[in-house]
Amino acid sequence: DQQVKQNSPSLSVQEGRISILNCDYTNSMFDYFLWYKKYPAEGPTFLISISSIKDKNEDGRFTVFLNKSAKHLSLHIVPSQPGDSAVYFCAASVEKLTFGTGTRLTIIP
């Protein structure tokens, strides 16, 4: 039972444009949501998070949006840069983290 889903396995975006990565969840008890970024041959690194009491959190080029009624989370990256090419995992927490399946983002120069 996949409680956190990333339905797009891959996404390609032109450099300078906006990248939007999406994540859906089923468990309404999740109280905290995170995005991690993973380069090949490295462990995931924390990118940005949001509490369930908020609907938006911004950090530089990265913004996370939470729509609790739709049980939907999204990560916006603007402008996209070549170094953003990586696999992105969303994660949701109630006592422990549950990760999505990941989306491979490729930024085209």
Place this chain on the structure above:
Amino acid sequence: DVKVTQSSRYLVKRTGEKVFLECVQDMDHENMFWYRQDPGLGLRLIYFSYDVKMKEKGDIPEGYSVSREKKERFSLILESASTNQTSMYLCASSLGVYEQFFGPGTRLTVL
């Protein structure tokens, strides 16, 4: 600079062998975790520990065990390796529940 290290980057073992994967963190974190990453399945939690000598089963503990004798070290043990345990294994540590710091991973191949 926070650091989680894993004993091997690549490991090749034979079916039936006992395998030890070691993880060490230098951040004095209470919590440590073992995940495996497989294509199309994301990261799945195998075991975690909130304190020394304490362990909790994650979502896929079958075929694995763990040991935490010291705060900084968390070991994953495959008692009798099987081919379906070929995977990328990731260790993480955290102070709270949320932001976890990951090691570089161990790619294990079981032949």
